[in-house]
Amino acid sequence: MKTPAELPILMSQRSTLTKDLAISFLMQQGVENPDCLSLAAGLVDPETLPVEETLRAAQQVLATRESGIRALQYGTTPGSAQLRSELLTYFADLEKCSTESLGIDASQMILTTGSQQLLSLVCETLLDPGDICLVAGPTYFVFAGNLAGVGARTVTIPSDDQGMDPAALDHALEQIASMKELHRVKLIYAVSYYDNPSGVCLSTSRREQIVEIAKKWSREHRILVLEDAAYRELRYDGEEHPSVWSFDQERANVIYTQTFSKTFSPGIRVGFGIVPKDLVTAICERKGNEDFGSAHFNQKLIATVLRSGEYQGHLAKVRDGYRLKRDAMLAAAQKYFSDLPGVSWVHPKGGLYVWMTLPESLESGFDRPLFSQAVKHGVMYVPGELCYAGPVEDRPRSQMRLSYGVLPVDLIDEAMRRLADAVRETQSARTSNDVSS
Ligand SMILES: Cc1ncc(COP(=O)(O)O)c(C=O)c1O
Structure with missing residues (x-):
């Protein structure tokens, strides 16, 4: 007879859908090879972390007993009213319009623990097992994990140097409709600025077309575009693009997410989402079940640095630092890779990543000779095949995501x-x- 401690724990079916082996493997490699230079980690540059700015903001938040007590108490499920109203102004600045002409109110602004929580809440709220989300190939691999975790099916839309291809998106929806599966399509996911992993920025005309396509195929129910603008403010050069969200005049088809993790501090982990009015309650109810409100104190810190202008000053420094690192990586790619036939890479205008493609014969996966050889040489990267959703056998195998976020020049x-x-x-x-042979 087994003791209770020897009996197995029975996991939910849903929990078995979640697989995190790739990221765990990378982290283990990092621990086992401490001298390895990591081009894999998508972390923020430690040199940029705003210690002094955060100290000043904390002193301000805790300046009086009353303000301290307010900040240290539970907040509300959608988050601090002060930050949500501050964010309407901030978002209107990004959109280059007045807060009134945004056409939304603060109730549609939901504060989350990083933008990751909003991505997860959207999946939990909208997707049943077997529902469909269309994603670019490649795509943000953590979100691919969210989709897998709720049992959603993914359809990969090819992407080029202007981002997800609208003609291919339209064609995929046509095919899905002809298979009588349109009722299962809930979402189109796009990282709209300096994509993780491809570094590509969705062109302005494609932004508009993607919204039009979502509306065109919204027949019996609304197909939503989930715009992930995590890297919007990390622009180093090139034109400024309006959001995908801005092309949705009715404010009904696009969910917008952004984060202060990359531009200020991932340790503070404040993100936000702007959602269509009739989605607010469902998202908040789900969030209520999870945490009934993200860290209130952290929201006060972000509201304080936004209001004082410290955020904007810090952002300018962060951008300058990353621009130098982006240039250093592109110069090194040119110096060391340009004589290698069949190797090409994206020149990102912002964000944290260079996406490199190798000849097809050179596979980059964890179990391939290239990865072991790289670790032997003391360097690590993210194999490109991890950055695709859908069946492993259909994924391109000879790409690498290289991040210039953490290492100095x-x-x-x-x-x-x-x-x-x-x-x-x-x-x-x-x-x-x-x-x-
Ligand atoms: C494309 C993209 N979206 C969302 C996130 C989530 O970031 P956070 O939860 O810290 O806001 C990341 C983090 O790397 C990302 O790369």
């Missing part, structure tokens, strides 16, 4: 040199195997 150069050496050696080992 000189180490970015060194990491890229090591990576190019690993690519070259793996390539020549393959060639000599081919010759001898």
Whole structure:
């Protein structure tokens, strides 16, 4: 007879849908190889973290006993009224219009624990097992995990240097409709600025077309576009794009999310969502079940730095720092990879990532020689195949996501040199195997 401690724990069916092996493997590799230079981590540059700004904001929030007590008490499920109204002004600035002409009110602004929580809440609120979400290929791999976690099906839409291809999106919806599955389509997900992982920024005309396509195929129910604008403010050059959200005149088809993790601090972890009016209650009820409100104190900190202008000052410094690092990575790519045939990479105008494509014969997965060779040389990357939703066998296998977020400029150069050496050696080992067999 087994003791209670020896008996198995029975997990829910839903929990078995969640698989986090890739990220755990990467983290373990990091721990086992402490000298490895990581181009894999999508973390924020530690040098930019706003210690002094946050201290000043905390002093302000805690300046009187009354304001301190308010901040340290539970907040409400949708979040601090002060920050939500501050964010309407902030968002109107981004959209280059007045708060009135945004056409929304503060009730549609929901504060979350990072934008990740909003992505997860949207999946939980909208998607039943078997429902369909259309995503770009490649896409943000954590969101692909959210979709898998609720048992949703994904349809991958090809993406090029202007982002998700609207003609392919329209065609996919036509095919889904012809298979009588349109009623299962709930969402189109797009990382609209400097995508994670591809670095690509969705072109303005495609933004408008994607909204039109969502409306066109909204027949019996509304198909929503989930616009993930996590990197919107990390623009280093190139034109400023209006949001996808701005093309939805009725404010009915687009859910917009943004975060202060990348531009201020992921430790504070404040994100927000702007949702159509008739989705507010469902999202808030779900959020109520989870946490009945994200950290109130942190929301007060963000409201304080937005109001004082410290946020904007900090953002300017962060942008300058990342621009230098982006340039360092592109210069190193040119220096070490340009003589390698069949290798190409995206030149991002913002964000944290360079997306590199290798010749098809050079697969980049964890179990491939290139990954082991890279670790042997002391460098790590995210294999591109992890950044696709849907069946593993259909994914491209010879791409890499390289992040310039964490390493300082000189180490970015060194990491890229090591990576190019690993690519070259793996390539020549393959060639000599081919010759001898
Ligand atoms: C595209 C994208 N969306 C959302 C997030 C979530 O960030 P947070 O939850 O810290 O706001 C990330 C984080 O890396 C991201 O890359």
